[in-house]
Amino acid sequence: MTTASTAITSSAPTGQRTEEQELAELQRVHGPALFHFLLGLTFGDRQRAEDLLQETLVRAWQHPEAFGGPYESMRPWLFTVGRRLAIDARRSRQARPAEVSDGVLAATPSTGDHTESSAAAIDVRAAVRSLSAEHQAVLVQIYFRGLGVNEAAEVLGIPPGTVKSRSHYALRALGRALPGYAGAQAA
Known part of the structure; x- marks a missing residue:
């Protein structure tokens, strides 16, 4: 995201901030704190925390009205969105059936031999x-x-x-x- 925003910001006229610049600044200022917050919500799963961070920043980009809100800082809004995304992700994982590992399949008895059940x-x-x-x-x-x-x-x-x-x-x-x-x- 930073390389794309750096390339875009260099072509913007001076004195005017583009959405990309604002989003890059938002990520620079609030990204590390939001990442550590999401890392705690995902029980240390860095991959999920990074995915949630990206999704939170996408939501911020999709809702530019949040930038012009009466808030001194965007951090409370970002943390609320990130927390809700983490809750939704956890609920969707719990709604899906659990994956079966190879160990469980290996321990499952073979259905080919019916001798014991017949006896x-x-x-x-x-x-x-x-x-x-x-x-x-x-x-x-x-x-x-x-x-x-x-x-x-x-x-x-x-x-x-x-x-x-x-x-x-x-x-x-x-x-x-x-x-x-x-x-x-x-x-």
Whole structure:
């Protein structure tokens, strides 16, 4: 910005200040303080602070009426604009989904091998078959069909309290029937 404004200022008539000269003077006088302020708002991220500084100066250039305001200094206006830009940038970053690093992708299990899930499904089916007919009926209604306690009670023709107690005891019996459950519970 300073090289472009230097080239432009040399062609301006003496005694008259151009917008570029005023903007260059604004950057010279207030730029360092504004940069350090923005650096604090970006938690030390120099690149973001520099981007916000440039955007703040662009806003000053787009609003020349701010130069002729009743202020002794443009600094409060610049700091307010810079702070609002920093807040907007932070909000837009938070609104976007977080980026996934390569480490997370490497730790994600492969979906190619379904052996473990198939074996687990066989074990669950065998464990459910080992339950009494009443316990099986309650589990089917609540967990496989997704009904609530009151809905399952209506379908089965029993009180809601009975559905709750049967599901409780059925889950305990199911846990005991599944291989490896006792070891996982003790850990």
